[in-house]
Amino acid sequence: MIRLSGKAITKRYGATRALDGLDLDIASGEIVGIAGPNGAGKSTLTRMLAGEETADSGEITLTRGDTVVDEVWRRVAVVHQEPHIWPNMTVEQNLAVGREGRWFGDITPEPVSAKAVLERLGIAGFAHHELADLSLAVQQRVEIARAMLSDADVYLFDEPNSALTEEESEALFATMAELAGSGKIVLLITHRLNDFVRCCQRILVLRDGRIRCEIRGAEISETSIAAQLTPAETAEREALPASARTAPKADGAPLLKLQSCSDRFGAFRDISLDLAPGRVLALSGVEGSGARELAQAMGAFRPFRDRSGQTFTTLDQASVAYLAASRRDTVFRNLSVGDNLASRLAGRSLGRLPPFIDPAKIDALAARAIKRYRVKTGGSHAPITSLSGGNQQKVVLGAAMEQGTDIIVIEEPTRGVDISSKADIYELLRDFAAQGRAVVVFCTEVQEIFDVADDVVVLSHGRIVGRVDMAGIATIPELADLLASYEAV
């Protein structure tokens, strides 16, 4: 029996109380969920438990049977919200860092278990590829593999599946259940409430740096968690199913027309697609299906190749803003919140005399955006690195939307964003489209597709295998089944 407990853990960053006298008591054998709005202190808690930072006060103890473990962090494995991996090393090498096992020779992880884990996560084929060349989803899986390979008592998963598809998540949960079954402590942090329902027996709700309540067993449901997450908001807004929404019919002239377009590296082939104004298009497909790459190409971040072999970008047809999945590639870590919000702007929005900027104007603009996108921050001058993951996502999303382009292309738009903000973001995206513009999202979560999209295009093996008009879809399971059936082709 392993027991992890924390007493009165406090951590402050400047004026922010990230953890405010948090108490915790977890026993092995079950998967414990930690829910909480953005900035609640979840990631801070994992950092404290893993000993990556020290708490201002409070105590963390780990007991195994009757013995108290000395250096708790040695027995804790973490899957971080932002993968802590080595982009300059191969997948295999990444697994070996810190647990090389021997002093001389070719350093590789223990081959049998490494192979098993990689295969289980579906990335064995990339073993000798440098991580810099691979997508966020693969990087996230490498982070998971590292945790799986470590011999620990406590496993902390901080949004491990924010870039994984339904099936991939399923596999992950199965592994987590095995860990829990073998007597380990397993903690899961996520903003996909459905995940809690699927795999947790106990859920702790964290708000303002303290555990505010606990939901157990049969009480666990999406609505019950949601109610605890946003108790202040009396009228909980249900996301409208697409069938009930009134997106303009796809009748205006398309903003973008693709005819038999392919990718230079063969990620996708023969794509024909019209992007209609007023609509939100979701691209769906597993890693390697080409859907993500298609999104990048539509975002003018990757060249298209037309039938004659000519390369071109969507920028030739419309103005496009693009947002990558990994915050490593979207956040300017050396800038403040306000400057991040202004980073994509130019011209008069930054000052009265265009080449010159007016700091006051940036301040005003930032203040507006902070409100609009509900960013929890100490102010527009706070460094962006002081924000929680979800809040950083809101900032970069805001920056892209403020740019005012015809089309906005986003990978994983609400990655790490809490449920109440998600609804806001979907609304903002739909408003954006409603002005005769278009939104393209690539997402891995069915729920998200259901909540935001008007059309879905499904890719498999680089080709379009299905198109869905969301007007005809009434429930999430219905959508999930449909997508699965296309992907199985």
Place this chain on the structure above:
Amino acid sequence: AGVTVPDSAKTHTMPWGEFKLAPRIVEKLAKGEKANIVVGIEGTGLPIQGAEMRMGTAKGCETANTMLPADCRMVGPVNPDTTQQLAELETLLNSGQVDCLALQPPLPNQFTAIINKYAAAGIPVFTLNIDAPKAKRFAFYALNEVQAGTINGEETAKLVKAQGIDVKEIALGSGAPDQPWAQARMEGFIKGYKSVFPDAKFFNDAKSGIPTGKNFTTQEVLNSVTPFLTAHPEVTLFFHTDQGVEGVGNVIRNLKLGGKVFTSGFNVSGAILDSVGAGTTLVTIDQGFDNQAQAPVEQCAKYLTTGETPADPLQYLRPIVITQKGGDAQIDVDAARARLKAASN
């Protein structure tokens, strides 16, 4: 119609032993092929020195060609770099591209080993500007630095006396105060000056010369000597060992200290001569970089065709002393200008 190398050149007894000229050189000259005379200096891009030595090499080559067909070439790194210079010398040696070498090592005796290798390979070596007396070189062409410094000191002191200049303290400076040639000049200057004014007060000594910039540029001198003279009103005479003396003259002019503070030093340029003309620079010594390169090139040709080599290996060139009015063993500003023009055209 080749050149026959005399026996006295094929083998020659030097103070350090027997020298045997490489048979390949004898053969190639006999066939009428050109002799490769190489001048290797410390820095081909050094201000004044680089350009003048190139002229000297060219002039020397003209004379050499009256004796035998010769190709003359100047090698060396652009700026002093011991390793690079050494590697280049080694490369030239083992590719057989040198038939006679005139060499300026970066430091005294520094290239002893490579000079000996050349000698062993049957290639005559002469040194210039900086010597390697321990090595198997034939002769050395340069100023005697201590002696030149002494002359500078004496002449400066004489002018000070003659003009009734009030010298309270004397400072010594150099672009490369760590280098032996610079220290030798400072040492000589002190000696020469003290021979006239035994009680002269020096701000520093030959080992602690004030650094004025290791690239010998005027910019650097301005930035270092200006504050120095500002802070040390008691220093009214500044001896500078190299081309930076131009900068010292500028500083005195800029600070409006003309008539109160004076300088002496080495080398010539338009600006230096102007300052000599204005009476601010009392003495400057033209080292005749052109002569330093010209002499060994000519000597190379002479040796290969006649087997003659100077009896005294120390072939000190006459320091060309320049003062405002000229005088005994001195030249005046106008003559110096004429010489400068000749040396750089």
Place this chain on the structure above:
Amino acid sequence: MAQSSSSLLGNQRVLNSLRTLGLALAIVLIAVIVQSQRPAFLSPENLLTLVRSMVALGMVACAQMLVILLGEIDLSVGAVYGLAATVTATLWLGGGSLPFTVPLLVALAAGLAMALVAGGINGFLTVRAGLPSFITTLGIMNVADGTSLLIGNATTFTPAYNDPLPPEWELDFFHGLGGALMRFDIPVETLWLVAAFILFWILRHRTVFGFRLLAMGGNPEAARVARLPLKKYKYAVFLLSSLMAGIAGILDFSYVGSVGPTQSSALSFQVIAAVVIGGASLNGGRGTIVGTLLGVVLLAMLNNGLALLGVGSFVQLLFIGLVTIAAVWLDLVSQKLIRSAGQRAARSGEAA
């Protein structure tokens, strides 16, 4: 609450602006020490000398800071500094390896054009060919050095003693560029320095250009995602850097009154040192003009002070090394203190 949080914001801004306090302190400290030993230090003459000695370093450092802000480096500035002056001199005065001469204004234009060409190539190779700028600019440094030696033939050029002597007005005009003295004996050159600092301050801190450089340098990948014109900006900073080096070379030529072959790497090194001392990060994304100014002042003052004190050259090296380290250390310590003071202030603000 609103009041306290706004005072906090103000606070944070103040804190930001105090970033280079430690460096400023180090400079004051050195000044006090030198002054106590040599009262001539703070004399108007010496201050003028000091400022004058900063001209080339300062002008080139401002532009280099922008290059470094982008996470790049420009090692070629020293060589371009020499190239512009040598090309101008050779074309104007003759005596190098060119068989003709041209009027001064044409020669000046050609000198600056050469500088811009060097900058353009730096930009091209870094942007288009994707070479690390360390390699690009190291290569161009050698090429520029080689070119100026070939063109100028290692000659030393002195307009006032040239044969034939250039027309009077040309000599005057050229002298007027940098060397002429204004009232109180202030050389014209110093005006250029002041102008450069003001312009670069505005460019860095009050234009979209500067704002974006900061972003691009902080995270080039994010800049690519945000479709900021990274390439254009890279060209721009390399061109600016070369241009400033070229101008500085010509101004120094004018001030000194002559130009000869120079060893180019020294200036580049000093310039980069000044920028880094001034708090810029060689990884990009961090750097200010005020910091750069302080870095330049520190180096110039150190040289000036040591020259004033008349210490021997061996000891000077020791001092330069130790003081540079100490100054940057002091700066770092003070930054840490300021930051933790900021955190404490924030906490008490919250408690109130």
Place this chain on the structure above:
Amino acid sequence: MAQSSSSLLGNQRVLNSLRTLGLALAIVLIAVIVQSQRPAFLSPENLLTLVRSMVALGMVACAQMLVILLGEIDLSVGAVYGLAATVTATLWLGGGSLPFTVPLLVALAAGLAMALVAGGINGFLTVRAGLPSFITTLGIMNVADGTSLLIGNATTFTPAYNDPLPPEWELDFFHGLGGALMRFDIPVETLWLVAAFILFWILRHRTVFGFRLLAMGGNPEAARVARLPLKKYKYAVFLLSSLMAGIAGILDFSYVGSVGPTQSSALSFQVIAAVVIGGASLNGGRGTIVGTLLGVVLLAMLNNGLALLGVGSFVQLLFIGLVTIAAVWLDLVSQKLIRSAGQRAARSGEAA
């Protein structure tokens, strides 16, 4: 599936190992060109000269590569190279500013100890004080230069002509360190180079130390979280770098037969250039010993080839600049080709 993926693995590994192909190609190209002009190029004597000229550069570059792998830089190697030799010489031969002499072995130990002290200070200031290593090592470069001038008093030391002459066996031993010729006239120095390359190759590619350096340089933050001993490793690389510089200094002293005050920054510059040419990234996390070796060979061969060709020194600069750029460009192009081949292979492997 299993089969195709395993063949793919093999494939990707091969591709990884081809990374510096372009550089090797450039070297071959230069060799062919020089050889066609000067048949002496590939003569055994010249190849020996070539290898000999790489000794100091190569030994110091190997260690510098490790520093750069960590995202740091060591500008002080040139100065430490001089310091170790000068300290050894002064202590052994006298004539500097120390009032006593010691036996050779003690002097050698002291010389190397001085180098290690310099490295230790570099490490301390970078790790403990958190100064950017650019500043730290720039400072220590000046301090080391100053120290060796003070200790050696700018004297040129020549063991063979020293007064008093050291005992015969000391002279022999010292000469044997680097200068003595073995069979086929191979200088002992070259053995050191070979040994250094082998040792550093093992260290970098076949030990946990090298593996972790790679990780730490690639993502220091992740390395911190993974509790890798970043600080210890930083100390280690700075110490190694200084040690190699010290050894190289002493070996060159032995080979050249004398040592005097030298200009130190040149070696540092060359060393860093070689490492970067060899594909290492100044941002850390990228760099191999083979690449470094190729960088060293490129620079040495360029100097050797140009000397053989007998081009003037001004033109040499031009060539060095251009060829360096071209070689790195070629390397980059070939890398891109290799990488996109890899991507395509990955794609098809995935599809399979």
